[in-house]
Amino acid sequence: MxxxxxxxxxxxxxxxxxxxxxxxxxxxxxxxxxxxxxxxxxxxxxxxxxxxxxxxxxxxxxxxxxxxxxxxxxxxxxxxxxxxxxxxxxxxxxxxxxxxxxxxxxxxxxxxxxxxxxxxxxxxxxxxxxxxxxxxxxxxxxxxxxxxxxxxxxxxxxxxxxxxxxxxxxxxxxxxxxxxxxxxxxxxxxxxxxxxxxSDLELFAPAFLSNPAYVEQREEVRARYRIKEHQLVLTHGGSMGVANGLEYVIGAAIYLKQMEEQNVVFMLTGDGKTKPQLEALCEEFELDNVIFTGSIPRKDMPKILGATDITITSFKDLPILATNSPNKFFDSLAAGRAVIVNSNGWTKDIVEQHSIGYYVNPKSPEELGKLLLELKDQKEQLRIMGRNARTLAERKYDxxxxxxxxxxxxxxxxxxxxxxxxxxxxxxx
Structure with a gap:
């Protein structure tokens, strides 16, 4: 043709x-x-x-x-x-x-x-x-x-x-x-x-593999952003547009800061219209638990996800946005990472039916913060979910x-x- x-x-x-x-x-x-x-x-x-x-x-x-x-x-x-x-x-x-x-x-x-x-x-x-x-x-x-x-x-x-x-x-x-x-x-x-x-199974090798090359990449990324080995990393990959509603994620970071929790780190990649406001919020609340990486070429996203413990796919609480088919969600599956979603739509169904992550209420940043408090000591459970995610990607979303x-x-x-x-x-x- x-x-x-x-x-x-x-x-x-x-x-x-x-x-x-x-x-x-x-x-x-x-x-x-x-x-x-x-x-x-x-x-x-x-x-x-x-x-x-x-x-x-x-x-x-x-x-x-x-x-x-x-x-x-x-x-x-x-x-x-x-x-x-x-x-x-x-x-x-x-x-x-x-x-x-x-x-x-x-x-x-x-x-x-x-x-x-x-x-x-x-x-x-x-x-x-x-x-x-x-x-x-x-x-x-x-x-x-x-x-x-x-x-x-x-x-x-x-x-x-x-x-x-x-x-x-x-x-x-x-x-x-x-x-x-x-x-x-x-x-x-x-x-x-x-x-x-x-899910690009070729680009995103499973991040849970113990291959020395993957371990080295993980350590390099964590060192670059000064992330300690024991800290839990939550990553939002992609744009920072109005639709993403990332003030929700910053709200969870504020909650954990107020709880004096230092073992959870938020990594936000990409750029977009709301980035200046998000950075201003972080400055206002003196957040040292949020990292803005700037735009990351897609070819380098496997390294970022390799240094990540769990991802989040965030959207504003609007019915139409629950119909989205976000790249970042399927990248997370390919990389073998558990994923949190806050849209009450089909991605919530996928997460819950296949035991690959969690749904959180988009109206309650505190709910996300409390979940991360629990997960920081459950990294083995996250690895199991990550394996489930990769299996699902291979079976349905290749x-x-x-x-x-x-x-x-x-x-x-x-x-x-x-x-x-x-x-x-x-x-x-």
């Missing part, structure tokens, strides 16, 4: 964001498909283009052809800055798409929802079918978070959402809650597949198995006939 992959925030392991699109594209290339990615350049700072253009840079990474539109984006942007960034990418991706030749399918992945517009226009002009991947339920997510207050914009984006679902050949959703949200728009059940975020499902969906809905598709596979293998 010749696949046109549209993702505004495409990045590689050298970047600090999720690499689902990169890993899937790489897998598709390895299976003999031709993959061209249209993206923005904001998440490709760690890579070097093979050709720099006036508005578009070209990359060739692991066999993937990448067209990166120059389009600044930052988690610190305000609402209108983000809108302008979305519109610029939408227009640029449309122009790039309609000037391409001979693709069999378009695979467009959100967010934002405006990524659907190039796919819709390319479908109309080029007659190429498209599959749409829903990573967040837009516009419901920004509406519930109070980021989209205009009734006019809400109605317009709701119409775009429904139109996109109806025009797509197939829809991939990343969680059961997202599937439910799509079906609520009167979409046929057979048109929707649930393929969650993945990146390669989920990439196979994506490949099958794209093949089933491409413009290639079954006979032509069979001939193509035969020639490419």
């Amino acid at each position: 010749r696949i046109l992959y549209i993702h505004q925030y495409f990045t590689t392991r050298g970047g600090a964001s999720g690499t689902r699109s990169y890993e899937f594209a790489k897998y598709l290339v390895q299976q003999g498909h031709q993959v061209t990615v249209i993206t923005g350049d904001a998440m490709l700072e760690s890579e070097t283009p093979i050709e720099k253009g006036h508005q578009v840079d070209k990359y060739k990474l692991d066999g993937i052809d990448i067209l990166a539109i120059r389009n600044h984006y930052s988690n610190y942007m305000g609402f209108y800055q983000r809108v302008l960034s979305f519109l610029k990418f939408m227009l640029g991706a449309t122009m790039l798409g309609i000037t391409r030749k001979n693709f069999d399918i378009v695979f467009a992945t959100s967010t934002p929802l405006t990524v659907a517009v190039p796919a819709l226009l390319i479908k109309t002009i080029k007659r190429w079918p498209f599959v749409f991947e829903v990573r967040d339920l837009w516009p419901e997510a920004p509406i519930q978070m109070g980021m989209l207050r205009s009734r006019f914009l809400q109605k317009g984006l709701k119409l775009l959402e429904r139109f996109t679902y109806r025009q797509a050949k197939h829809i991939v959703a990343l969680s059961p809650g997202m599937v439910e949200g799509i079906l609520n728009e009167k979409i046929e059940e057979e048109k929707v597949s649930m393929i969650p975020n993945c 990146r390669l198995k989920l990439a196979e499902q994506i490949e099958s969906i794209l093949a089933d809905h491409s413009k290639l006939s079954k006979q032509a598709r069979g001939s193509y596979y035969e020639a490419s293998r």
